[in-house]
Amino acid sequence: MVEVEGTVQRSEKAQRGVELLPSRVTVISRAEVPLPLGVIDKVGAELDTRFNHRVIDLRKPSVRAIFELRSALLAGFRSAFLSRDFIEIETPKLLREGAEGGATLFPVDYFETRAYLAQSPQLYKQMLMSAGFERVFEIAPAWRAEPSDTVRHLTEFTSLDLEVAYPEGADGLRTILEEVLVDALRSTHQELAARKNPLASNIPDVRTPFPRIPFARAEEWLGRPGAEQDFGSEDEKAIGARVQNDFGVPFYYLIDYPTAVKSHTFYAQRQDGNPRATWYCDLDFRGWEIASGGLREHRIDRLRENFVAAGLDPERFGGYLEAFRYGMPPHGGFGFGVDRLITLLAGLSNIREARLFPRDRYRLDP
Numbered sequence: 553m554v555e556v557e558g559t560v561q562r563s564e565k566a567q568r569g570v571e572l573l574p575s576r577v578t579v580i581s582r583a584e585v586p587l588p589l590g591v592i593d594k595v596g597a598e599l600d601t602r603f604n605h606r607v608i609d610l611r612k613p614s615v616r617a618i619f620e621l622r623s624a625l626l627a628g629f630r631s632a633f634l635s636r637d638f639i640e641i642e643t644p645k646l647l648r649e650g651a652e653g654g655a656t657l658f659p660v661d662y663f664e665t666r667a668y669l670a671q672s673p674q675l676y677k678q679m680l681m682s683a684g685f686e687r688v689f690e691i692a693p694a695w696r697a698e699p700s701d702t703v704r705h706l707t708e709f710t711s712l713d714l715e716v717a718y719p720e721g722a723d724g725l726r727t728i729l730e731e732v733l734v735d736a737l738r739s740t741h742q743e744l745a746a747r748k749n750p751l752a753s754n755i756p757d758v759r760t761p762f763p764r765i766p767f768a769r770a771e772e773w774l775g776r777p778g779a780e781q782d783f784g785s786e787d788e789k790a791i792g793a794r795v796q797n798d799f800g801v802p803f804y805y806l807i808d809y810p811t812a813v814k815s816h817t818f819y820a821q822r823q824d825g826n827p828r829a830t831w832y833c834d835l836d837f838r839g840w841e842i843a844s845g846g847l848r849e850h851r852i853d854r855l856r857e858n859f860v861a862a863g864l865d866p867e868r869f870g871g872y873l874e875a876f877r878y879g880m881p882p883h884g885g886f887g888f889g890v891d892r893l894i895t896l897l898a899g900l901s902n903i904r905e906a907r908l909f910p911r912d913r914y915r916l917d918p
């Protein structure tokens with residue numbers, strides 16, 4: 553690290569149009585040699601080597617550019633929510649019960665008892681609906697013990713969550729999310745262009761409404777009509793390619809998830825005229841799921857039935873259920889994976905590159 557004093561002058565040849573003629577150079581901090589990782593080499597090091605020496609890796613302008621994108625995107629989301637009368641909330645991350653099922657919970661020793669790291673703020677943002685907070689969002693870490701090593705799962709990720717009371721049906725909810733997303737993408741593009749960040753040109757200029765593909769139609773595309781089986785990553789990729797081909801757009805909703813697929817999701821509202829389907833959907837981007845959500849069940853009797861159907865004991869969710877006992881408005885919301893969106897926007901091949909210091913099954917440091 554050096555401090556350079558000198559004269560700045562215009563230059564045709566310099567990239568930024570100016571150059572510095574040094575008159576004095578002072579060494580502030582010496583680097584050991586050799587560096588564990590080249591900072592200017594074009595040849596890419598292995599991901600593991602890069603993450604082992606992440607501070608050096610982060611010095612590369614192309615890597616830094618990802619985190620400028622990340623910062624601009626988060627700022628864009630915040631202002632899109634705030635301009636629509638949402639308030640930002642922070643919910644507890646140490647919990648007694650999980651929202652997304654036991655398999656991916658991380659247990660924590662908690663004095664005389666056991667707690668878990670939050671997989672999602674789901675139950676708390678719903679409770680706030682009963683408290684009269686009608687439009688809330690949160691941008692916070694979530695943890696999932698994902699045992700398999702994939703390019704789109706982390707054990708610690710950033711979840712962007714929203715919840716809205718009195719939405720205009722499941723589609724009203726989808727409209728809110730897509731408009732917020734389009735706003736956030738526009739302001740990200742502007743910010744990156746102003747900073748001359750090369751990733752600016754990666755940000756797609758998309759329009760609403762996004763296509764809504766019923767789950768059953770996507771099953772037909774995949775050649776297994778009526779199977780009522782959740783989509784795997786290969787299925788999602790094939791659906792993304794089909795949407796790109798038929799509609800020419802990268803973002804789309806998969807709507808009307810079957811109750812059979814969401815059976816473990818006790819809070820997903822079943823459709824009144826058609827109990828085989830829920831009001832749940834996914835938002836996908838180029839063949840990757842990036843968000844899930846929909847209308848929640850706000851009627852306590854039906855909620856209790858769903859708990860039983862999912863094999864859960866409602867008594868263990870006492871604090872959550874209490875919110876439904878004293879008046880709960882119809883509501884719904886989404887959980888949105890920020891890291892997946894950034895991965896695809898920045899054109900990365902692995903979600904780990906979208907985080908400063910990624911966490912997965914095998915990596916707890918640096």
Ligand code: ATP
Nearest residue numbers: 696698704705706709841842843844887888889892
């Ligand atoms: P998947 O089926 O892809 O594992 P999910 O359906 O289990 O995801 P949700 O519970 O719907 O995930 O969570 C909402 C969003 O949070 C997902 O759409 C995704 O963008 C993000 N997300 C969930 N789990 C992870 C993870 N382990 N790493 C990164 N992002 C995640």
Ligand code: MG
Nearest residue numbers: 834841843844
């Ligand atoms: Mg999901």
